[in-house]
Amino acid sequence: MAQPTPLNPQPTHPTDSEYLRKILLAPIYDLAKVTPLQPMKKLSERLGCDVVLKREDMQPVHSFKLRGAYNKLLSLTNEQRARGVVAASAGNHAQGLAMSAAKLGVNATIVMPTTTPDIKVDAVRRLGGNVVQVGDNFDAASAESRRLAAEQGMTLVPPFDDVEVITGQGTCGMEMLQQSQKLNAVFLPVGGGGLAAGVAVYLRQLRPDIKLIGVEAEDSACLAEAWKHGKPSDLSNVGLFADGVAVKRIGEETFRLCYQHLDDVITVSTDEICAAIKDAFDDMRAISEPAGALSIAGLKKYAQQNDVAGLQLGAILSGANLNFHTLRYVSERTELGEGKEAVLAVTIPERKGSFRQFCETLQGRAITEFNYRFADNASANIFVGVRVEDESARLALITELEDKGYATHDLTNNELAKLHIRYMVGGHPHRSIPEKLLGFEFPEHPGALLKFLNTLGEQWNITLFHYRNHGAAYGRVFAGFEVPETDNDAFHGFLEQVGYEYHDETNNPAYTAFLK
Template identity: 60%
Template structure:
């Protein structure tokens, strides 16, 4: 058991009344502001509900994390302040701890993964934090922080699973009720559960009729997994696009409170998060980080699923510490997340006028992307993007029309490999029959990552395809093909485990079959 986990276990659970008291007297406004609850007229009109956005990006560290960190650190004993504090974080919590330390005169050390973007490291240092770069991911950085806390007597400041952290975040809920006492629903982002627990526990005591909905990313839904199991569980892997909520295990105390006070939970895809980033920009001109737009993405899906109309809905822009280069990915995926674009693989005859005939079947709809390269005298596989006005229903209609016209069609709109890699690789097939298998990887962005990959795999098996994509995140997306005999698979899988990178076998992926495999 880690020291941080033990810290929470050693604290007797607070009652709801205790939390209300602690939220009411939390001294967060010594550093934080009362963030505005801003109207969102464009999306309100589109969805037929009144939607408001809690602007936590306006905080001095551009995130809500300052509230919890300061509330906990302000309660340290004199001996603890003198010894200093330590935290592990790749972003928002780090800056909250650093600024709180500067305000309170407490030395703050932050252990950050070596893959952390420079903008975040600089942000922590600008608030006076002492940065130690260690490890290739959050778990390694956290282990180092706990080791240092035990060696030097530092107080470990956890990112979410502590009553004082939860109470600090709960001040957001109190503000929302004061800013609009007529809310029907509040949508809350969930990573480790601190903000969801804190807001839910105060809202349900003061205005229990308000529905509190938790929102998670599909690829890091640790609260949903815990609710299904009846207790916190550890996910094997989490996606890191929305890195602010990429948490493998919900906090014990935050789970207890969420299980009691959350009315419902919903998960959303990365594409839906990208669409929500765009919605926030169009209504407020603010640029959210992916995890900051998570709860709006959940609100949109929940409204659609439950056909909500004429309700007062509120959500939170929880952070805006985004890497500028990641916006390229967001821009590419936003239309897919809104179901305003569909991606299709279509087989057309290889003859003059075939593209014109294909476009006639589309019925004048706008083509957003068309990728083609001659590879066969009889048929050609094309990668097509189509602008949509009526979402999935229209895409289904287009697919049906194409099949009726004699075309073989595959819908790739939800095919992650097609969206990340294949759309940029159209035009190449092997000239010989190969025993090829295809794998996707997430590469940590640190010096030597590619060399380690090649040393582990590339010296044993021939690499037949290689495509690398990065959009400013702390990991890269790699698609790699290998010539493998059936007898090689056991040894190859052993080497994959030795490598330690996240991977997936993509050999049966339809976009690979359409565009990259030998026919």
Template identity: 65%
Template sequence: MNNLLPHLSARQPSAAEYLRRILLAPVYDVAVKSDLTPMRKLSERLGCEVLLKREDQQPVHSFKIRGAYNKIAGLNADQQAKGVVAASAGNHAQGVALSGQKLGIKATIVMPNNTPDIKIDSVRRLGGNVVIHGNSFDEASAESRRLAETEGYTLAAPFDDPDVIAGQGTIGVELLQQARDMDYVFLPVGGGGLAAGVALYLKSLKPSIKVIGVEAEDSACLLAALEAGERVNLDQVGLFADGVAVKLIGEETFRVCAAFIDEVITVSTDEICAAIKDIFDDTRAVSEPAGALALAGLKKFQARYKLQGKKLTTVLSGANVNFHSLRYVSERTELGEGREGVLAVTIPEQKGSFRRFCELLGGHGITEFNYRFADPAKAHIYVGVRLAEKADMANLLATLGDSGYEVHDLTDNELAKLHVRYMVGGRPSQPLIERLYGFEFPESQGALMRFLNRLGERWNITLFHYRNHGAAYGRVLAGFNVSDQEKAEFEASLNDVGYEWRDETSNPVYDYFLAHRD
């Protein structure tokens, strides 16, 4: 690791020059010194002291205001008169817009089509002129450069600019003041501005601090560059953590990160979702996916190296989350923690087979179950199971395999989790005498087995869909092979079970999507 970057040019400052720029950055004209909040629940769970730098407390709910203001405040009078242009998926855009408003400078922001509405609306409220262009940050960035050339705007780059890097580096100043004895710091990496500025400051003043960069698995442009020894343009990037969806690490940020970051770790979408929940549980803050990226990396790193008794700091880099995405986050949280697994299992198509399968699960609660009659001999089911820890899955797979079941682990299968779970079922391949019922099960251990013990042996189940939503009662949809003559007897059995139920056989959606048709 090279702790002193050579002074190459104004574009590539030395480490000493960066330190000067960081310490003189006028970011507190608009930014606040954000809290370093103890995460007590997570700390107890991990056996380390975990501290969260709360950049969601900034006026635009993101660290980006620091770099944007530092850049724009340093423009000369002619540049200020012509205005600035920036490309951003949202947080840098808000920082540029607020900086322009504060300084009386026209700000034009180019945003890709996938930008959440909350970020677009916020930029407009701050007086920014929004231009929607392209399907990725890189396409938006190209358009911003074109506008800078044709309109005379100054380009306010989101990360690959020494002034922006220095502005973000002020986070490092605060971290060292707030936790001088930290052992590790985990920094999110998109284009690399925050990671470069903070890593340079911390490693220059206290080299013993280990600095870990964290990237999303599907947007790992820094890791790819480090492995190749040069910047690599990724073919595509994932958009879940849109704030770090960058195909090409910045030229200057790569130079600095390569010199000052000790290691890079990547995390999955599920691990990011789990970190969002951890932040909420400890602080009641709702992070955006990119904002929780570094904490997800902290957790993965701690587990990988079995760290104990260490002081671990990280950055909640932003909280501009699209509210409607929280439904998806909630669904993926347990998978990210290793507390839920997803299986595809083949069971005999006969009365009682579902009950016998559930008995084999032992203490593993069922979180989801999808089944539709399709073949007289065997049934393929999609089932989610509760796990105490990730290692439980291997034991469960062995138990099912030893019992003669054909089983596949789908826990890491994105197609299964994103789409197939909602498509299992459909219409049966042959005519059925069937009635459809909706139920509310109490979310308590044994509720499903009680249902199956009372009904599963006597009445053939032809359809079953259940998902645990974390409420007091679970919603269940089930089909049964029940003739009109048996209906009264069957419903008497339902009353005996004691769960709330309703007959959905005449519901038109059943006829549209689930009932057999010749």
């Protein structure tokens, strides 16, 4: 998207030159590390340019958040330190603050949602933080942190929207410029905007020729939303796969700086993030968390859409704190993110040898998945995954199958198919059912599924149900309900009363092909 007219800085904000001075003098290096800027040789060869990666996963807490948290604590008076500090965080900011507080002998209370994975809660406690778990989401934890700050006189340490925090994160850009004078573009991951704001305000003053591009997950693009309106705006909801950037509203000061200094902001999908995690592993043997691979995904998307031959493109591996179970989901989605798997629903004749004949039609292409169950004597719907080179090869395959008489639906970008249907193929009811199909999301924690089922109650007959837990902060359920036409209004009233986030999948072609 095009660069908008910059906002005028308010008098209460530091000027750009003041930020530059603060970043240059930030006294964080007795705890934070100067992390390396390393070449990604395999990705560079594939994209036809020079890709370098800033390894913030090598910080003591495996995230850049240590820079801002430590700088903030160093800026406090002795009296403020004596009263202690408090913050709300679901992970990386919490660990950075806990380590910083332990270094300075400051009491730190971290308010975390009850949905926070144990690996992050345990890490904060090991670093000496006092963990208080409140609510199912960050907003509830944030409200509690503000209450504790007001009640007990502790200093609130925001995760991103704070001058000293932004300054600390800006040291990452200072190091990148010291490590390479050849940078042509830098891709900056955006959640609340602290890292992007700090790096951008520094690089823009010293190297205005470097293109600065913000990268967001498409299901939590709070900067892109604010960019449209010219001011921070709330998202109605956020996706939580890249939980480190799952922010509903960008900060006021971080937005001001991003709005002034970024050239563009682009968004990437979950599958593109998963593919970027694999790129980091292939090149560096580094395992990134989803938010940590965001800027790699954005860099790849930019390179595919623009001429980058001979340019040096920089990305930041911003964090590596993830649940091990998440890797199972990442692995499943990686080939889709790379555009190397086609997911198709294909109708084949129900006769002996039809599967072999279909495989012959693929002309040696590798089948990654094949799901089938007998439905009737005339035809069968199969769910098939096929390895392809790229998007054009996938489209060519579909055309080829249709030319040979196979009715084919492309499900490659169908979330329902990828999350649920591929694990459920073959279950047709024995009678016609007036069925409503819905996808639900709810905060994931021990007992969450039972709570979800209890909330649904027994008012409606459940005809289909699928749930998978892959270490994410939110659980996803695909469920069918028997709803006669005359009960539609009552059913919609019931859904509103239940209160869970949901979306109607009744007419989704993946459901129609395999389960209806």
